Amino acid sequence: MTRLTLAIDAMGGDFGPCVTVPAAMQALASDPQLHLLLVGDPDTLTSLLAKADSALRERLQIIPAESVIASDARPAQAIRHSRGSSMRVALELVKEGQADACVSAGNTGALMGLAKLMLGSLNGIERPALMTVLPNVRAGKTVLLDLGANVNSDSAMLVQFAIMGAVMAEEVLAISRPRVALLNIGQEETKGLETIRDAAGILRDAPEINYIGYLEGNELLTGKTDVLVCDGFIGNVTLKTMEGVVRVFLSLLQSPEGKKRAWWLSLLGRLLKKRLAKRFGHLNPDQYNGACLLGLRKTVVKSHGGASQRAFVAAIEQAEQAVRRQLPERIAARLETVLPKSD
Amino acid sequence: MTRLTLAIDAMGGDFGPCVTVPAAMQALASDPQLHLLLVGDPDTLTSLLAKADSALRERLQIIPAESVIASDARPAQAIRHSRGSSMRVALELVKEGQADACVSAGNTGALMGLAKLMLGSLNGIERPALMTVLPNVRAGKTVLLDLGANVNSDSAMLVQFAIMGAVMAEEVLAISRPRVALLNIGQEETKGLETIRDAAGILRDAPEINYIGYLEGNELLTGKTDVLVCDGFIGNVTLKTMEGVVRVFLSLLQSPEGKKRAWWLSLLGRLLKKRLAKRFGHLNPDQYNGACLLGLRKTVVKSHGGASQRAFVAAIEQAEQAVRRQLPERIAARLETVLPKSD
Incomplete structure (x- = not known):
């Protein structure tokens, strides 16, 4: 290097x-x-x-x-x-x-x-977007953008985010023909905001983008897509919500349970919890802080x-x-x- | 009864x-x-x-x-x-x-x-809102609305949601002068969407509402507010994100670890995990499904x-x-x- x-x-x-x-x-x-x-x-x-x-x-x-x-x-x-x-x-x-x-x-x-x-x-980009790479449960990675660089995004901007996210997944995460989805409040075509539906229309017709449709917030960590696109307000709230929940879990894992137990049982309990915390650690916000302005x-x-x-x-x-x-x-x-x- | x-x-x-x-x-x-x-x-x-x-x-x-x-x-x-x-x-x-x-x-x-x-x-309500009551880490409850009854909400609607949420917290959860916050992408007054800033202006001047300002997505479960108000698109994405993360954690807790251990260690590990899963259970989406149309x-x-x-x-x-x-x-x-x- x-x-x-x-x-x-x-x-x-x-x-x-x-x-x-x-x-x-x-x-x-x-x-x-x-x-x-x-x-x-x-x-x-x-x-x-x-x-x-x-x-x-x-x-x-x-x-x-x-x-x-x-x-x-x-x-x-x-x-x-x-x-x-x-x-x-x-x-x-x-x-x-x-x-x-x-x-x-x-x-x-x-x-x-x-x-x-x-x-x-860059040529063709109206507004840069904040992007992060999240770990997912399939041991893969998901590119998420925009995370708040823009509070309002029209459909053209969402399409540009989708292209940048796809390039990121392809070039940096080495995923060929990365799947691209739009974050929405339902999987049906008729759902959600007009800007999102318009962006979906454009992405569906773009041969260079492997567009797979809408995904909902609960799919953030499931690895159903390689790239998840949303406007900056939604992306920011989503990411922060996820981080808040992860923190709650990690703190619950680490907090004492209050009940007195035999010393060897407590020791074993602490060891197991430590191992679990490590296992969840890849979801810990501290480990992937930093969003790239793409x-x-x-x-x-x-x-x-x-x-x-x-x-x-x-x-x-x-x-x-x-x-x-x-x-x-x-x-x-x-x-x-x-x-x-x-x- | x-x-x-x-x-x-x-x-x-x-x-x-x-x-x-x-x-x-x-x-x-x-x-x-x-x-x-x-x-x-x-x-x-x-x-x-x-x-x-x-x-x-x-x-x-x-x-x-x-x-x-x-x-x-x-x-x-x-x-x-x-x-x-x-x-x-x-x-x-x-x-x-x-x-x-x-x-x-x-x-x-x-x-x-x-x-x-x-x-x-009801008189004075333009559009009903979907509301749910979430558990929080302070062992209290947080009223969250709107969860998707409306995809676009103007500031007047956000104010009505705030009033309904406050009434809900006061009358049903028995919280006196419940704290009301708006979900936003920053805690500073200048942050976020115009509709949210306008709603904040109205709520700040409403003596019957105990308005405490903006909260971000990571505060969803921390119990810093009794009522959290947002538009339906954001609320839906937030709630589903939270549910998705909780499900991931619960599934990680329940999945086997792959390594062979002595039978008594495995048994103990399973018992401890079960206890942890129970402890996190109050965050399990299955236990609070159902949103009231207020x-x-x-x-x-x-x-x-x-x-x-x-x-x-x-x-x-x-x-x-x-x-x-x-x-x-x-x-x-x-x-x-x-x-x-x-x-």
Whole structure:
């Protein structure tokens, strides 16, 4: 593997540098080819790095940024006043070729808008979409998009999401003729919103897409499709609902049961629970945090605002993977053959 | 408890009488005050009842209906041609006072439209909403609506849902000043769809509603609110996502692990897993199937189309409870004090 440089918006997210700095060190420790540009307030970052391993520290550089975009800021306004913010500086590093990709846990709308503005979207893509790869019970993977890059999507946008998702599944997950479904509230053709029905009509007639119809929310983890497409509002609610339920289960697994038992029984119980928790672990949100903004000319990964250190490391790893697999380039190449030519 | 009569659309749902008939017998067995009117094709129902317990059979009457509304029919068209269908006959029995409430696993849109047409909605309610009561991790309950009675809801409708949900939580779950939240994709005021933001503005200024703001999908089971309000498309996707994840967990808990172990270890493992499954059981969709159509003058309960026998029994029990607690009457009384008077 060759050297790879990522720009990290160190100030974004609910916990800012308290999470991003230790996560950065952890990521550097696990990949000797990784270099990081940590963008944010130099004083804060320097003090947090004071006790860092000096060997790892050599592959890390602090890039000063004087402000942070608030997570509750209106995207349009945030973008207007974004100059000098950690998110924007991180994206500039990608634009100028100093970094291969950018990772941020900051304001989703601002990241989406700024990334589109500064890096540009691929030909044929109106609006980029947030995509994640979920594990499913068939031991496979399901590509889910959009997760909230757009709150309202028309049918043309849903079709573009479907194409990008299919390319992702084919090129990165190595699934040939990936199945593509639309998330809806019923499997019958007459069900749901008009935009979804219109998108279904277009996808049904597109020979390059292996469209299999509607799927409902309960099929999210069943592996019935390789790509599941929905608008950003629905995708965000769906993913968060799933994560909430998984967390509840994992916490129930780990909580004590209250009843006193023989020590050897308790020990055995704890061992079994630990094994179960491990088995469910692949559904743990911390392990697949990080959504790729698909449809841009470069890789941008959005982490959960509330990501833990471990979760932020997962987001960094997703960016590494996307760069190494040349995700934007592969999508661009496939889009050229799939999308109608505009003259 | 006094005698109670329910009309059951015996032909609705994915499995029709194969599920509804045994479920009806089970419900009769567990409540000696319950009487059922089983609406559907007399031949089919009679043959399925051939071996039924004759004592229970006395509290059950077959009401003939010549047709069934298909689950994939367009609601408007289905309603136009609904005369003589099992769903419509069941609703007529409620309208004429022969039954106290109706339970159907049939076409949601048709049930919603027909119920409104035949039973009428309460003063001040534009469109009824599908509501369910979810268990949460604080050992409390959360009222969730709308679950798909309406695919598009404007802000006024969301506000009406909020009022109905609050009344439900107060009158039936005995929660004083129930907390009401809107489901959104961020907790900040600027986030999400315009209709949701507008509804938030109205709810914030309504003194009779204890509005606490936005909650995201991951808070569905955390008990941070007593009432969670969303439009029907979102609610449907959210609920089904939750159910899908719960099913995955329960199936993982029950599946074998593949590794050979000493017999006593396996036995112990099975026992512990069984106990865990029981502990998670309150989240099992089968145990709370059945969504009440709130905002009608009478009680109508919608079961999942794919409900199992056990799940359909849960829907029947929900209808019994709604009738015994006089849900529509209580909501009507509270709406009169809460809603603005129209002259």
